[in-house]
Every structure is written in structure tokens, then in C-alpha cells.
Amino acid sequence: MKLHGDHILLISNFIIYISLTLTGAVAGYYLAQKLRPIQKEQKEIENKLVETQKELSDYQQKVADHFRNTSKDASNLSKNFESLLEQLASGALQLANTDISRQILNSSSNKTGDAGFHLSENIKPPKDYAPKVPGGVLNEKYGLDETKDSINNPANSDSPYVTESDDDPTLNIN
Template sequence: MYETSTVALIAFVALIVGLAAGAWLINKLSPSQQNRKALEKHIQKLQRQQQDYQDQVNQHFSKTADLLNQMTESYRDVHNHLAKSASELTSHGISPLQALPEDRPFIQGEPLKVAAEQPLDYAPRKPGGKGALDEDYGLDKAEKEKKEAERVAAPTGL
């Protein structure tokens, strides 16, 4: 019938094709592959949710800034109305209220750079001197001793 070498060759090719098909099926149907795909989908969903949240926060602060600007302009209008009315309605024409500028202050350029300094009450002391928070700070030692001597030497009046 068939030669043994032909049968062996066909069996060997069938074995190789079967192993390749089995490896592919195991890889596709394995739980680790399914878990990885599920995790990838979950991560993508979380990333979309995070981006949506960030967009909502940005919209919130933008809307809040607009509303605060409107409120500030309304307060300015009310203040200016009161200042104008007070000036017109007072008998001497002098009002304690002064009109505010209509436009918002605008800062051009970079903000001023002021060197940071320590608060004066915590200013560094001189070596051997008393710090600003010491109870004797600023008092002359000789004057203190003089007052102490007067207090001790003064008669008690009994």
C-alpha cells in the first residue's frame, strides 16, 4: 500500500499541525489571557472615568470663577450706586463712600518679586544676646539691677 516513510511523514506533519493548533487554542482559551483582556478593559474604563472627572472639575472651577466675577461686578455696581446717591443726597455733598473703578484691576507683566524675610519677632539674635521673645529683651541690665537694689534697700514702712 503506502510506504512507511510516507505514512511517517504524514503522521509527523499531522502531529506538528495538531501541536500548533492545540497551542493556539490553549493560548486563546487560557484563563490568564482572559484575565489580561478583562484587566485591560477595566483600566481603559477607569482612565475614561478619570478623564471625565477631570473635565468636570475644570468646568466647575471655570463656572465658579465666572459666577464670582459676576458677583463682584454686581457688588461694585451696588457700591457705586450707593456712593453716588450718598454724594448727591447729603447736604454738604461729601460722602464717606467713594466710587470704585468700573474695570477690574489688571496686572501686567510678572508679579513683583519681594525677598522673603523672617518676621521681626523671630529675628536672629546677636551671639550671646537675648532673643526678641526673651522676657528681658530690650531692658538694660544695669537699670534692672538698680531697680532691684532700690527695692531691696527700701524701708518696709512698718
């Protein structure tokens, strides 16, 4: 009898182990299926990132090539323009009278490279329209609540620009 009871206990343990193994396998399968789309999404995002980086690199190369070609073309244009001016001057010297020829020679020897750009001599720095009173809008403490009388109450200030009736220092623009 004892042998028969141990045998039943062994079989029941075996059945429990097999059922737990099958349950774990099924749970593992479903868990793997759930995680697989996340990995697939990550792979797609990585592929998109690599593709975007390649497109950016290609675009940057195209921009660099464009500016390099534009620079060459501008240089060639400048050389062709100088050649055209020399040809026109040479033709004018041959075809014009001597007074005009001298004027052309003098103007070509006085070239400054400015291409006719003249700066005005009346250039002045911009004016500062900020109020010259304590607590103005350019003051670091403007708008902050402080207990200093000169900031909170500009009428107590020693400034000649502030009068007793001034409430807002930004209105005192001189």
C-alpha cells in the same frame, strides 16, 4: 512507511500549532478582560476631571459676575447717597435760617472725601523687643552648635547687656 511517519509528524505539529493558538487566544481574551476595567476607570477619571474643570470655570465666572454686580451696586449706592446729601442740603438751605445755611455751604465746600476718618498723629512704629545680645533668637546661628565663644558662651561677649550669669540670651530683653 516513511510517508506514514512524516504524515504523523505533520499532524502532531498541526495539533501543537492549533493548541498553542487556542491557548494564546484564551490568554489574550482574559488579558483583555483584565485590562478593560483599568481603561474604564481611566475614562471615568478623565470624565470626572473634565466635569470638575467645567464646574471650576463656571464657579469662577459666577464669582467674577458677582463682584462686577457688587461693584456696580456700590457705585450706584454712592451716587444715590451723594444725591440724597445734596437733596438734604438743598432742603436745609431753603428751610433753615441764613446762619445755618452759611454753615452748611461752608461745610460742603470743605469736603475732603475722608467721610469723617481721621488718622491719629501719634502713630509710631512697633517696638523691637528682640534681645540686643550676640546669639539671640533672631541670630541666624541661634540653636546651632558652633565653636565660637560669643555664640555658645555669651558671657565671653563684649556686649554691655550680657553678664556672667546669663545662660540664655533670650532672657536679656531690654
